[in-house]
Amino acid sequence: MSAVGALSAPSIPDLPGMDRFRGQVVHSAAWDPAIDVTGKRVALVGNGASANQIGPNIIDRVEHLTVMTRSPQWVTKAPKYGEHLSAGEIWTLENIEPYARWFRLRSMLAMNEAMRPNATLDPEYVARGMVNAGNEALKERLTEFMRQELGHRQDLLPLLVPDFPPGMKRMLRDNGWCRMFQRDNVELVASRAAAMDETGVLDDHGNHAAVDLVIFATGFKVARMVGSLSIEGSHGSLRDAWGEDDPRAYLGISVPGFPNMFILYGPNTNIGVGGSIFFQAEAQSQHIARIIRDAIQADATRVEVREEVYRRYNEDLDAALSTMIWALPTGSTWYRNSKGRVVANMPWTSQDYWDMNRTADLSHYNTTRRGSIRDHADDSRKAMADA
CATH class of the missing domain: 3.50.50.60 (FAD/NAD(P)-binding domain)
Structure with a gap:
């Protein structure tokens, strides 16, 4: 029984010159608790869910943060992100079973039923390069939210707002991501990391960012599922049956x-x-x-x-x-x-x-x-x- 999951094998770019870098390199899924970001120049490669959680949580301690984004992401409001349940709420969930069941059902319905319509294709809208009316309305709300969160950095809006419809990729729950770019010690590089040298990272335009620590928030090898295991069946291996990513x-x-x-x-x-x-x-x-x-x-x-x-x-x-x-x-x-x-x-x-x-x-x-x-x-x- 394989329980390694789909999000288990980190996807780490094999950048030319990575072996020459004199600083530290870590993937978000293999974080070393001994790493101290205080006073360091950090490159955060990626801007998906992991980066969304990491960036705002280290920004107060780093000297400078360079965020390298391959593509923008939709960010949705999450006003209670990271808040702890009160002692009363925890006691109620632990001791009143009907409430706990209701709470779980409510959470499930709120996610499934609320989000699903915006991700279902309407042929009339697809013919015009869109998804459906609800998705268009959602796009407007999300854009306005991101506009407000950016404050005086409206120049970054075109770099942070995607051109694909909401729901195409995993939606990010806002953790102060857009608001983070108002800080003076944050730089957005709207291009991918292409190479490394002794002192930092180069993007695909040849621009160099001198850093002490590189954090790869680059996700996982999802399509190469169960790739960490070697499994032989009746007529060959699972890799033979699935290929590299099918x-x-x-x-x-x-x-x-x-x-x-x-x-x-x-x-x-x-x-x-x-x-x-x-x-x-x-x-x-x-x-x-x-x-x-x-x-x-x-x-x-x-x-x-x-x-x-x-x-x-x-x-x-x-x-x-x-x-x-x-x-x-x-x-x-x-x-x-x-x-x-x-x-x-x-x-x-x-x-x-x-x-x-x-x-x-x-x-x-x-x-x-x-x-x-x-x-x-x-x-x-x-x-x-x-x-």
Whole structure:
């Protein structure tokens, strides 16, 4: 059972000259607690969710922060970001179960139901290069929010406001990101990091930033899912089956040719329009547990998803994805692979996915019972003896 997840293998640019850099280099997912940013000149490479959390939290301590952005991101208001629950709220959640269940349901609905309409394609708007009316209204609200947050740095608005529709990439919950650029010790470099030398980083225009520390907030190798493991199946490796960046699975969990293998947070199980990854993991775990239970009761030692079940599921998946915003060939996003296929996101609601997993059916799997394995072993021994 693979539980390494989709966001586990850091994607670190292999920049020319990186080995010559005399300062410190770290990826956001492999942060060293011993690093002290106080008084240092720092390059923050990337401006996604990780950078959004890191930048505002170190800006008061660094001497200077250079933010290198490959592309802008949409930022949405999150007025209570980072606030702690009160003691009363914690006690209520821990001791009044109906309230805790209601609180969880409310959170799920607020994310799924509120965000999903803005990410569903309207053919009339798509013909004009847009998504739908709600998405256009959202774009205006987000642009105005970012305008207000930038204050006197309105010159940066064209560099920070994306040209792709909201929802195409992961939406950033504001952590003071735009407001941070009002500071005198922050510089926005609207180009990618291209190389490094002994003293700093060069962008793809040849401009040099002298720094002491480089923080790569450059995400993960999502499309190369389960890439940290070497898995051999009945007819080859998982890498052979998926290639470098084209993972598929039944419910994101099971792959033909790989018996007794299950995946948590696998292909197309990421929440693209809100929800809870914990809820996803629970649904997947329940499915796996039910299949294992039923296999044990059936005296089966080997279960493998049927090819036709896997194929039908992925046909339905592709059809549903074609109605969602990520299917538009606009803007780069880690949701898609190198060929443009969406490999990370799920097109359904969390409720839909929960229903799919709750009805786990062993008939969707080929099973090998204990007796058939024993008979096969006996036949093999007899054949060897005869030889």
